[in-house]
Amino acid sequence: MKGIRAQRIAFAGTSRLTDAFPAAGARLLDGLLLPALGSRALARVFTRRNRRAMESVRAFRRILVIPDIHIGDAVMTQSALTAVRDFFPNAQVDYAINRMVSPLIEGNPDATRILPIFSSAQFPTPADVAALRDLIETGHYDLCLNFGTFLEKRDVAGRGQPFVSFLTHTATVLHNERDRGTINHFSYQYYQFVRGVFSMVARSVRPDRYEGARTTHGDEAIAEASRFVAEAGLGRGGPVVMVNPDGACRFTLMPFENQAALVGRLAASSSDDTTLVLGAGHTFAGIGERLVATVPPPLRHKFRIIPKTMRLEAYAALMDVADAFITGDTGPLHLAAARRYSRSGRHRFRNQTAVLSVFGATTPRMSGYDSRQPGFLAANQDAPSWCCVAGSPCRNITCLNKYFKTCAAVRCFEHVDVAGIADLVLSHVSALRARPAARRSGAPAVELELPPR
Numbered sequence: 071m072k073g074i075r076a077q078r079i080a081f082a083g084t085s086r087l088t089d090a091f092p093a094a095g096a097r098l099l100d101g102l103l104l105p106a107l108g109s110r111a112l113a114r115v116f117t118r119r120n121r122r123a124m125e126s127v128r129a130f131r132r133i134l135v136i137p138d139i140h141i142g143d144a145v146m147t148q149s150a151l152t153a154v155r156d157f158f159p160n161a162q163v164d165y166a167i168n169r170m171v172s173p174l175i176e177g178n179p180d181a182t183r184i185l186p187i188f189s190s191a192q193f194p195t196p197a198d199v200a201a202l203r204d205l206i207e208t209g210h211y212d213l214c215l216n217f218g219t220f221l222e223k224r225d226v227a228g229r230g231q232p233f234v235s236f237l238t239h240t241a242t243v244l245h246n247e248r249d250r251g252t253i254n255h256f257s258y259q260y261y262q263f264v265r266g267v268f269s270m271v272a273r274s275v276r277p278d279r280y281e282g283a284r285t286t287h288g289d290e291a292i293a294e295a296s297r298f299v300a301e302a303g304l305g306r307g308g309p310v311v312m313v314n315p316d317g318a319c320r321f322t323l324m325p326f327e328n329q330a331a332l333v334g335r336l337a338a339s340s341s342d343d344t345t346l347v348l349g350a351g352h353t354f355a356g357i358g359e360r361l362v363a364t365v366p367p368p369l370r371h372k373f374r375i376i377p378k379t380m381r382l383e384a385y386a387a388l389m390d391v392a393d394a395f396i397t398g399d400t401g402p403l404h405l406a407a408a409r410r411y412s413r414s415g416r417h418r419f420r421n422q423t424a425v426l427s428v429f430g431a432t433t434p435r436m437s438g439y440d441s442r443q444p445g446f447l448a449a450n451q452d453a454p455s456w457c458c459v460a461g462s463p464c465r466n467i468t469c470l471n472k473y474f475k476t477c478a479a480v481r482c483f484e485h486v487d488v489a490g491i492a493d494l495v496l497s498h499v500s501a502l503r504a505r506p507a508a509r510r511s512g513a514p515a516v517e518l519e520l521p522p523r
Contacts, residue, residue, distance in 0.1 A: 074193060074220055081474035084466075089478050092464035099466040108244030116238035124271045127213050127232045132162045134211045135181075138218040139188040139198065140318070141171045141382070141401035142437075145283050145408055146257040147217050151180035152281065153264030154215075156274045164209065166202060173383040174405070177286035177413045192319075192473055194220050202226045217260060219471065239263045244467065247433070254435045255447035257283055282450030283408040287387045292417055294384035295391075302374040304391055308343025309499035311336060312389060312406075314397035315358055316351045321431035321472045321482050322399045323354065324460070328486040330364040332396075335492040337369040344499070347392065349385075349402075350378040386410070387419075393453075393502060394424040394495045399432045407439045407449035424453040424498050426491065430482030431469040434459050456494055461485030 088095040106112075133154055137147035144167040154163050165181045172186035187201040188194070194202075203226045206214060214227060217236040227233050239259065246254040253259075261280045268274070304310055313333060317323030324332075336346055351357035355378070362373045376385065386405040389395055395406040403425070410419040427438045438457035440446035449455035460483040469475060469482075 077219075077471065077474050081468060081471055082476045084468040085476040085478075088464040088466065092481060096464045096466035099468055103467050104244055104248060108241055108246075108248065110241075110245065113241035113245065116241060120234055120238055120267050121270045123232055123234050124213075124267055127271070129212050130158045130161055130272070132164075132209065132211045132213075133158070134164045134166060134206065134209060134214045136166050136202070136214060136216045136218055136221070139168055139191070139194055139220065141168055141190075142404040143217070144168050144171045144175055145285065145401075145404040146255075147260050148175065148178055148180070148283055149257045149261035149280060150215060150217065150264045151178060152279065153261045153268070155180045156265060156276050156279065157268040157272050159275060164211075166205060170382055171401075173288060173291065173381075174285040174386055176288075177411065178284065194218075199225055206231060215264065234267055236260065236263055239266075243436070247435070247467065250445045252445055253447050254445065255439075256436050258447055282447075283404060284411060284450070285386055285405060285408045286411045286413045287383060287417075287419075288413050289416065291381060291383035292387050292412065294381060295388040298376065298380065298384075298388060299391060302345070302347070304345055304347070304374070308341060308345060309393045309502065310345050310347060310391050311340070311495060311499065312347045312349075312392040312395045314349050314395070314400070314402045314406075315361055316349055316353050316400065316402075317398045318353060318400040319472050320480055321469065321475055321477070322429075324398055324428050324430065324486060325480075325483050326357070326360070328483060328488055329357075330361055331488045332492060333361050333373075334365050334369075335488060336495070337365050337372050339492060339496055340372070340499075344372060345374060346372050347374045347376060347388075349376050352378065389423055390419045390421065392423050393499045394426060396426045396428070396491070396495060398428050398430065399434075399437050403427050403437070403439075407451065407455065409450040421451050422453045423449075423451050424495070425449040425451060425455040426495060427455075427457050428486065428491065429457060429459045430462065430480075431465060431472050431475065433467070433470050436470065454498065458487065458491055458494075 084099055135150050137143040151163055162182045164183045164185055166185045166187050167175060168188045169186040170190050172184050175184050188198050206227045213232045215234055223233040243259055246252045258280060315329050348358035358375045362370055389406050390410055397403045406423060406425045409421055425439055429438055434457045435445055439449040439455040440457040441448035441455045446457060462482050462484055464481050
């Protein structure tokens with residue numbers, strides 16, 4: 071895949087620049103790239119290209135939506151399905167996604183078929199590419215909508231296949247970064263992009279109705295989460311705070327010493343009946359247990375570790391028990407921010423989890439959730455969301471593509487306001503104690519039902 075090779079070279083070069091000149095290099099890259107790649111003129115060029123592609127489509131009966139290959143991308147890109155349905159409610163709309171996350175997307179009312187074809191590799195494997203190419207060849211799609219940054223049309227489709235890529239919206243997204251009042255979250259921009267390209271050739275049959283991300287959960291996953299709730303003794307009258315200490319890569323992982331300070335402060339400053347639930351870690355296996363080991367022994371009784379063997383679908387259901395969820399920029403962030411539904415309809419989630427995300431390298435408005443700041447998308451929960459950005463001398467727009475960065479030194483988290491993060495969460499759960507009726511108003515799923523708090 072030539073596109074991946076080219077990106078590796080380009081982003082390695084930007085990494086070397088900021089290694090040598092952290093602050094000056096970051097200013098130079100932002101000063102050059104944001105105006106050039108985010109220009110209105112370039113956006114108009116891409117618009118004309120997309121118009122030609124859309125005008126070549128003879129019908130809109132069969133449409134394939136291809137998100138990027140990772141878990142969070144499959145959650146966020148569901149908004150594109152909704153936008154397709156805004157124009158073509160009777161079309162067959164297929165969704166090709168990461169196999170691990172597919173149980174959480176099954177049941178989306180805007181998808182005709184969920185096609186779990188991608189592995190959980192960092193980049194598309196040859197098998198992933200071959201599976202997608204075969205799907206496109208045999209699916210006879212009238213249009214493919216591609217939201218991936220690692221795959222190009224030439225990798226997976228023939229020349230005659232109508233194919234529109236979200237990369238053509240890059241100029242608009244980069245321009246938005248200079249307008250702090252514009253919501254620039256990927257999920258929202260995916261929705262607006264699809265509405266924009268379809269409006270070139272058709273009229274919508276329903277108005278703009280962006281509703282945020284969602285996940286659906288099967289009864290078995292809810293029961294698995296419920297067993298953990300019972301075994302861990304969660305919710306016995308006190309708050310529950312979940313912490314995801316894991317990360318997708320070293321540029322989005324809060325340093326261990328900062329995380330240790332955070333969980334230590336949460337344990338020391340929270341009420342005696344507070345339970346702190348930590349993930350065991352997958353990319354950085356064992357990080358949960360190592361963090362608990364840094365806490366003074368008299369406080370360790372507050373902690374519970376989610377076993378690594380818990381399925382992702384159950385883990386996402388378990389989030390509903392949490393009054394607050396703390397994480398970096400990684401897949402579980404988007405699972406926590408999504409509105410949770412029961413696939414069978416027999417259960418009802420609270421959807422009252424406050425979401426706090428801590429950002430290092432990546433661009434916060436594009437992936438983070440905040441209900442306070444203008445230009446941010448709020449989490450799809452009946453609770454506040456906060457996006458906290460660590461201090462970094464070299465953060466710049468090229469950090470957006472974290473998987474291609476090769477910086478020798480990780481300066482993404484040179485300053486983390488641990489006290490501020492802990493205080494935000496603890497003040498929220500303390501305020502919930504003063505509103506017991508409000509907390510009971512949204513009952514958890516039946517199996518996850520907890521005693522009144």
